[in-house]
Amino acid sequence: MSAPQRKTDIGPPHFKQFLPPVIQKNYGSWKYHEVLRPGTMVHVAESGDKVWSVRMASPRLISTDFVRDICDVADKYCDGFFRFTSRHNVEFLVSDESKVKPLEDDLKKRGMVMGGIGSRVSNIVHTQGWVHCHSAATDASGLVKIIMDEFIDYFTTKELPNKVRFAVACCTNMCGAVHCSDIALVGVHRKPPIPDHARIPNTCEVPSTIASCPTGAISPDPAKKSVKINNDKCMYCGNCYSVCPALPISDPVNDGVAIVVGGKVTNLRTAPKFSKLVYPWLPNNPPKWPEVTNAIKGILEAYAKGAQKHERVGEWIDRIGWEKFFKVTKIPFTFQHIDDFTFARETFRTTAAFKW
């Protein structure tokens, strides 16, 4: 069988063919929406038309069979139309109210999990990890699975003061907006790379390797046609390894997971914020990472208890202050918490007013 005629530069299919008729008809004319259940909401158009969205969890890494199962469900209840959310959930788009309940029942019967709408935990944005990445300091899918298992009630039923957006990045490259999430995990190294002098001359371009280092820790080693690392300057970001594969940095014992909190991307109430460091390192302990889940539990429980309605994690911390945050969460405060990198001076306290 010969291959069909290939085409180039056609771009993606036009989205319009994938919009259900009710959306085509009311495109841009939505009036309001209501959250009916943790996994179901209804949008009402100016015309009075309605579309129900039923949100179902997905592990993001899915088989073709999983996609075909989604297709079967969509064919049965919503004329084959569905979408994915920006956090990788599936949304079935139903235009016939009488099909909403049977759809929810069917998903339950299939063992699927619905939820994530409103002031809850939604699915976790994450990177490839050990499934598919060369620079991963930890796995991503595994961490996501154990966190979502641990906090499943906050996805399916229980409410929090506001949304809590988790994210997982398997290294400091942070593919995905981990640096602006309520609670985020990031894979970190703790030892400098070890130059493989036998491979560097043939594998790496020395000037771009030197230029990749943000702290100027890499210098040429002309005798070996290689590079030297100043271990006192290296803060183990791993950017050099992205440029030069002969600078391996991964270390099963010393690599681990850092936790950063209090970030947000939305402009609601307060400006978007970066997440800040609270746990500099926790051990890589697959497949369940118990130290990591315990740490998150402590933070989430303190937030649930202390935050006012509508406060995101970062807004709660802004109100109570970091000194109180470390007190109520009982997280040890260390030298690693005090910035000594590029934005350090912006982070030092310049007021005599703080809490005991």
Added chain:
Amino acid sequence: MPKKYDTPLLDQLEKGSYPSFVTEIKKAAAKNEQANDLLGALEQCYKDKKTHWKHGGIVGVRGYGGGVIGRYSDIPDQFPGVAHFHTVRINQPSGFFYNSKALRELMGLWDQYGSGLTNFHGSTGDLVLLGTKTEHLEPLFAEVSSRGWDLGGSGSAMRTPSCCVGPGRCEWSNIDTLDITYNITQEFQDEMHRPAFPYKFKFKTSGCAVDCIASIARADCSIIGTWKGDIRIDQDAVKWYAKNGMDINAEIINRCPTRCMSYDGKEIKIANEDCSRCMHCIAKMTKALRPGKEKGATILIGSKAPFVVGALLSWVIVPFMKMEPPYTELKELTRKIWEWWDEHGKNRERTGELIERKGMRNFLEFIGVNPQPAMIKEPRRDPFYFWQPDELK
């Protein structure tokens, strides 16, 4: 395909009530040799607590410089099925909308030419086909492209633009995020498929300041819908919220960052000239409050993740731009930005980093945008600034 590997560590991740990626890999492994070996290779990573993937080599399809990420195992003798395990990025439709017919067809092709594993979606937004062999790339591309799908971006190129659900299903959207995304993707096909930039360049479009696509944190060009004019108030709906138990003073009025609202127990009043359009009141009282009628977007430039010298959020460059097709102003601005970046950017230097290095003034003058207070949090604190000869006597 018979079971090839024992996976006691990964098996533990099939328990628990959240859907399991391990179960998904096993489903694919039951009929696919590559997925089967991925399962074994991943168990090995869990055992060794380290990754077993090598840097990508240069692989792709004819005529394109991106869209495929080369991936090779560092233990190919142990797991020959993933000796090559390349990722194919398929440009997703705007807003991640699909129908069953189109995806069934695509999944059939992926079973034929790849591992049967996917990501819906990758971090940037692509529909990711996870793992295939070099010799399958061309036939796969011929099959998918003849059916209307194209590859996304990778490397030092325009990356696949993405957006929130927008006017498809959201009452807050001030702009047609879906159409803008489709339109710029079509406009810049060459820039996406044939990497020629200093580094990556990302577009993300959100319909309002809630920013569901996180554009302000991870797009070199963040397009965020906004409005001019008064917030429209339905006072009957305000009463409905009060009657249904909302503490309007605590939840809305006292949470307003600019203190531009008041509530006398009956009606909400807004001093619109003081409103900064953060969206809190509108998002919480969606039946009662709606954005003003003159719609457009704020264009912000420069956000990125921490590499190399720290993460950046995007900076306001154009406070208000009308967004009507064919989006000529946005496209012209984009081309100017790329021209400047192309001229001055170092290898692997993002747009935001270049603006920091060369100075905002240099950037603004080149792209032809005048200084405005909306661009800054505060004016400079230092007394060290430049004058041009024509500004002096």
